Amino acid sequence: MKRFLLATALGFGVLLGAAWAQRAPSAAYDNSRKMSLKGVVTRIDWVTPSAFFSVNIQDANGTVANWAVEFGNPLDLEKDGWKRTALNIGDVVSVDGIPARDTRRQVLATSIVLAKTGAKLFTAKAKAAAKGKSQPAPRWPDGHVRLGPPPGKKGYWGPPSSTVLVDSTAGNISMNRDGLLNNILDADKVAPFQPWAKAAYEYRQRTLFKDDPYNRCMPPGGVRHFQSPQGFQFVEQPEVGRVLILLGGGDRNWRIVYTDGRPVGNKEDLVLAYYGTSVGHWEGDTLVVDTVGFNEKFWFSNGGLPHTESLHLTERFTRTDLNTLRYQVTVDDTKTYTRPWTGGWTIQWVPDEEIQEYFCEENAESTFIRN
Amino acid sequence: MRRRVFQLGFLLACITVAIPAQQGHPLTGTWNGDWGASPTDRHQLTVVMTWDGKAAKGVINPGADSATAAVTLDPVNWMVRIEADVKDAAGKPVHLVAEGKMEDMGSYHRTVTGSWKQGAVNGNFKLTRD
Numbered sequence: 269m270k271r272f273l274l275a276t277a278l279g280f281g282v283l284l285g286a287a288w289a290q291r292a293p294s295a296a297y298d299n300s301r302k303m304s305l306k307g308v309v310t311r312i313d314w315v316t317p318s319a320f321f322s323v324n325i326q327d328a329n330g331t332v333a334n335w336a337v338e339f340g341n342p343l344d345l346e347k348d349g350w351k352r353t354a355l356n357i358g359d360v361v362s363v364d365g366i367p368a369r370d371t372r373r374q375v376l377a378t379s380i381v382l383a384k385t386g387a388k389l390f391t392a393k394a395k396a397a398a399k400g401k402s403q404p405a406p407r408w409p410d411g412h413v414r415l416g417p418p419p420g421k422k423g424y425w426g427p428p429s430s431t432v433l434v435d436s437t438a439g440n441i442s443m444n445r446d447g448l449l450n451n452i453l454d455a456d457k458v459a460p461f462q463p464w465a466k467a468a469y470e471y472r473q474r475t476l477f478k479d480d481p482y483n484r485c486m487p488p489g490g491v492r493h494f495q496s497p498q499g500f501q502f503v504e505q506p507e508v509g510r511v512l513i514l515l516g517g518g519d520r521n522w523r524i525v526y527t528d529g530r531p532v533g534n535k536e537d538l539v540l541a542y543y544g545t546s547v548g549h550w551e552g553d554t555l556v557v558d559t560v561g562f563n564e565k566f567w568f569s570n571g572g573l574p575h576t577e578s579l580h581l582t583e584r585f586t587r588t589d590l591n592t593l594r595y596q597v598t599v600d601d602t603k604t605y606t607r608p609w610t611g612g613w614t615i616q617w618v619p620d621e622e623i624q625e626y627f628c629e630e631n632a633e634s635t636f637i638r639n
Numbered sequence: 640m641r642r643r644v645f646q647l648g649f650l651l652a653c654i655t656v657a658i659p660a661q662q663g664h665p666l667t668g669t670w671n672g673d674w675g676a677s678p679t680d681r682h683q684l685t686v687v688m689t690w691d692g693k694a695a696k697g698v699i700n701p702g703a704d705s706a707t708a709a710v711t712l713d714p715v716n717w718m719v720r721i722e723a724d725v726k727d728a729a730g731k732p733v734h735l736v737a738e739g740k741m742e743d744m745g746s747y748h749r750t751v752t753g754s755w756k757q758g759a760v761n762g763n764f765k766l767t768r769d
Contacts, residue, residue, distance in 0.1 A: 462692075464664060467714030471744055479745030481662065564663035576663040576690070603664065603692035 292446035292570070295476040295483075297366040297376045305335055305363045305375065306383070314342045314352040316626045321355060323363070337363050339377040339390050343498070343624045350390055360384065369476065403590040405553070408504075413553045413587045415502035415511070417619075424516065425593055426499040426618035433491055433569040433597070434458050435609040447571020449473055458571070459599070460606040465574045472572030481566045485628035488518040489542035490568025490581065491597050498626045499618060511548060511555065516623040525557050532558045540577055542566055557583040576603040584612075591617040661768070664690035665744055666712055666719070674737070674755040674764035686721065686766060699723055708735075717741040719751045733758030739766070 307323035319342045326332050339345075342352070355361070360383035365375035380389040406418035417423040432447040438457040442450040449455060455470050472479065482488055488496060496517030503512040509528025515521045525548040532547045538561035545561040559581045562568070568575050582598040596612035599605065661668055666688040675681035688697045688710055697708040699721075708723035721737040739753025748767055755764040 464690075464712060464714045467717075468665060468744070475745060479662075564661050564667070567662060574662065574664075576667075576692075578692070603690060 292448075292477050292480070292483075293376060294444050294446045294448045295478065295480070296368060296374075298369045299366055301367050302378075303365060303367050303375060305337070305365070307335070307360070309355060309357050309359045309361060310334060312352060312355060312357065316343060317341050317628065319345065319352075323361060333373055335373040335375060337365065337375050337377050337380070339380060340392070341497070343626065344392070345390055348390075348392055354389055355380075355382070361389070402592075405587040405589055408506075412550065415504060415555065415585065415587060415593075418590075421619070422622055423617055423619045424499050424501040424621065424623045425615045427497045428495055428595070428613045428615050430613035431495040432571050433495075433573065433599075433611045435460065436611050437609070443571065445570075446477065447569065448476070449571075459573060460609055462604055462606060465604045468574045469572055472567075472574075477572060480572065485519070486566055487521055487542040488515075489544070489562060489566045490575070490579070491583075492567065492569055493518050493521070493543075494595055494613075494615065495570050499615075499623055501623055514623065516626055519627055519629070520623075520625070525555075532560055535560050535577060540564075544579075544581070551584075553586060555585040557581075557585070559583070574604055575599075575601050578603045591619075593617070661747060664695070665717075665741060665749065666690055666695050666710060669769040670751070670766040671769050672750075672764060672766040674757075674762055676760050676762040680762075684764060684766065697721060697723075699725065712741070717744060719753075725757065727758055727760075731758075737764055739764065 305323060305325050307325040309321050310324050311322040313320045318338045319340055320336050320338050323335050323337060324332050325335055362379075362381045362383060363375060363377050364379040365377040368374040377390075381387070382389055406414040408414055431445045432443055434441055435458065438459075441454050441457050443454075444450075449458075452470060452473055455461075455466060455473065458469070461469060477483070482492070487493075493500065493515045496515070498516030500516055501514040503514060505512065506527070509526060511525040511527055513523040513525065515523070521543065523543045523546060525546040527548045527550075529549075530547055533545060538545050540561055540563035542563060542565065544559040546557050546559040548555050548557040550556070560579070562575065562577060562579045564575070564577055567573065568579065568581075578601050580600040582600070584594075584596040586594040586596075588594055593615040594612065595615055596610060598608055598610045600608040667690050668688060670686045670688060672684050673681040674684050684699070685701065686697045686699050686708070687701055688695055695710040695712060697710045699706045699708050704726065706723045706725040708721045710722075711720045712718070713720075717740060719737075719739050719741055721735070723735050724732055725735050727733045735755070735757040737753060737755045739751040742750050742752070750765060750767045752765045753763065755762045
């Protein structure tokens with residue numbers, strides 16, 4: 269019986285850990301509070317999407333408690349020149365940060381100082397914009413714009429200019445990078461919701477995205493993979509009539525966009541999927557992609573926008589120059605919204621690099637161990 | 640035997656938590672539960688609900704004796720109303736009206752609980768999304 273209970277607890281533990289694997293910071297941490305810690309490092313988890321270390325903190329009574337400190341994505345930290353060896357077990361550190369919303373002993377670091385040297389660790393470099401002055405978009409011999417790297421070069425599409433999707437007619441709406449509104453009364457402006465959809469959106473906002481399937485490492489379907497800092501890459505294969513979109517976030521998934529003239533098909537005939545079924549065609553220098561056949565198991569954008577299986581996305585990818593991709597998407601889901609609506613952002617080219625590894629579950633494991 | 644119980648326990652624990660939620664219209668899906676006039680007088684109940692973009696409807700106890708229900712959701716307070724013409728145990732047509740509140744809206748296993756009036760019988764019901 270003991271083993272049964274242990275097994276049950278273990279099973280739940282693994283998945284509760286997964287539930288935190290890539291939770292939006294605004295959902296996990298309470299921005300209205302700050303705290304400082306000083307203690308000895310006992311463990312370092314250099315894992316994506318967020319690296320953690322653990323510290324033993326001793327209070328005035330001599331009681332020791334172990335705290336987890338989240339301090340950034342190791343892929344980004346490595347780009348900034350940091351290595352996991354910058355910190356070692358046994359080091360004493362002072363941490364300023366934002367505590368978890370719940371009762372767990374966890375903090376999102378805003379400052380980490382190594383006591384023995386006074387050095388400030390894991391600071392981010394200011395992100396350099398793509399180097400040099402703007403160059404024209406590269407082209408294929410037939411004149412089409414290339415969506416991938418120029419011949420002989422490397423690169424991928426990186427961070428988006430916006431990580432939220434709102435109706436372009438909405439005007440200015442104040443929300444954070446996770447899509448959390450500063451004022452819930454602005455919900456009406458975000459999209460032309462049907463009443464149930466507005467209520468569902470507000471519920472997700474009020475509950476700080478606690479039910480977001482992405483928290484459980486489910487794929488970021490819809491437009492959400494283009495809101496990921498891990499970026500994506502196009503692989504154009506005109507000889508077989510398709511474009512592959514390789515995704516850096518969401519566990520390195522991919523989409524296939526058929527450009528061979530086939531119809532997108534009827535939803536009823538499709539296996540419903542996180543990334544749907546896509547066909548594309550060129551309109552001048554713009555790749556236009558129609559996607560249907562989405563399932564209802566995910567949130568298609570940061571912020572908790574709802575959708576149904578009737579969701580139809582029309583995405584327009586325009587490489588305006590070497591370093592800039594304009595992304596525009598029209599959302600058509602008559603079971604959720606009162607009319608089609610459009611939003612978008614731009615995406616910056618990251619030259620001379622490949623998409624790096626990113627596996628949500630890697631963090632889930634360390635989260636499980638830590639808790 | 641103990642090892643099997645151990646393995647089964649682990650598997651069940653994983654499956655229970657890992658089921659991905661249905662994130663579309665909150666009514667959509669198959670709901671199971673029961674209704675009755677007292678804790679000892681219960682009737683198994685299955686309602687399959689769909690949303691066509693304008694109205695929701697339900698099929699009560701799909702099969703030979705199924706009934707089609709009009710279903711409404713008031714998203715302000717997540718109140719659900721189910722209304723249908725069904726047959727009682729004697730085969731006599733009766734009208735049913737059920738009203739309940741949806742709880743834990745974001746969960747795959749969200750529930751609706753409330754009152755169930757079928758003909759002259761007053762009772763309660765609970766449905767859990769399957």
